[in-house]
Amino acid sequence: MATDLARNLRLLCSYTPSISQVCRDLGINRQQFTKYLNASARPSDRNLRRICDYFGVAIDEIMMPHGQFASIVAVTPKTQNMVRALGPAAPALNAMIESSERALERYRGYYFYYYYTPSRPGCIRRSLLRLHERNGIWYSRLTERIQSEASPMGRSHYSHYLGIALFLGDRITIVDYNASNQTSLSQTLLYPAQGRELKFLSGLTLGVQGRSARAPFTARLFLEYLGEAPKRREMLEQTGVFTADDPGLPPYVRRVISARELEHSDILKAYELLP
Incomplete structure (x- = not known):
């Protein structure tokens, strides 16, 4: 579960300009936040609530298995084949x-x-x-x-x-x-x-x-x-x-x-x- 949380958090951060910006917005030390991303530490309940509020997800969602979470959060770009299929x-x-x-x-x-x-x-x-x-x-x-x-x-x-x-x-x-x-x-x-x-x-x-x-x-x-x-x-x-x-x-x-x-x-x- 800790690994899923870290992977889910990395996915959310991939939609932001930078991890440093996320840390500044949240007021969380960059070194500590890196531990969350590496699964070497788990956010406190308070920090987890702040992170979820920041990204607009629920706590039960960010704790999901990574594949399930990615299907909910990520809206992936259309492939080149899809663009060709659209034609005119x-x-x-x-x-x-x-x-x-x-x-x-x-x-x-x-x-x-x-x-x-x-x-x-x-x-x-x-x-x-x-x-x-x-x-x-x-x-x-x-x-x-x-x-x-x-x-x-x-x-x-x-x-x-x-x-x-x-x-x-x-x-x-x-x-x-x-x-x-x-x-x-x-x-x-x-x-x-x-x-x-x-x-x-x-x-x-x-x-x-x-x-x-x-x-x-x-x-x-x-x-x-x-x-x-x-x-x-x-x-x-x-x-x-x-x-x-x-x-x-x-x-x-x-x-x-x-x-x-x-x-x-x-x-x-x-x-x-x-x-």
Whole structure:
């Protein structure tokens, strides 16, 4: 486990400008940090929490076997064969990525991600979404907590969805996949923020129901901005599935994501939040 921790930490550091920069940001002595990287010492619980908060991962994730951790964290560059397979679409995709880089900067950070879940009719799921940029490309990471009563093993655990974010036609588009099984793609479409201050976003999600049903579904979304560096562990503890009248949910969430009017309509459209 100590070796996995060291390898996972080295992988995280590979995405940073330098190890020295990481040490300065964390306020950890470089010599001591090198011992963590070499597996000759284990971080204290306090330092481990600081490291995880800095890199945006959970403690239980950084302790995973290295191969499993790498599949969750790393979004590897496409191979030359993939670029060739895209053919004429490659320049267009590159142009979309480049045009999105600056536009998405104001959306950097973490969000609570609310929607009515098809797995528990009438209940609202609150997940944690992160938008971050690396080498000019914007990535998404959605973390959902599967509570013990909904788990076949009777244990609470997390599911992770990794994706890419684009800003196209004055809309935010996210396409992601389940990191553990790669059995489907999901799409999120959001209105941009209104006004100067980023507080909330609204839109739609299109995906496939979990468990054995595997039914395609769409639902209205409400995103609540949490800032660039919230206490991630505390935020994750607030995620899960809740009854619609749970007092722990903001009352306005239900109004934005409800679809009760569909009995009089054939189209589900997102509510646009106005300033």
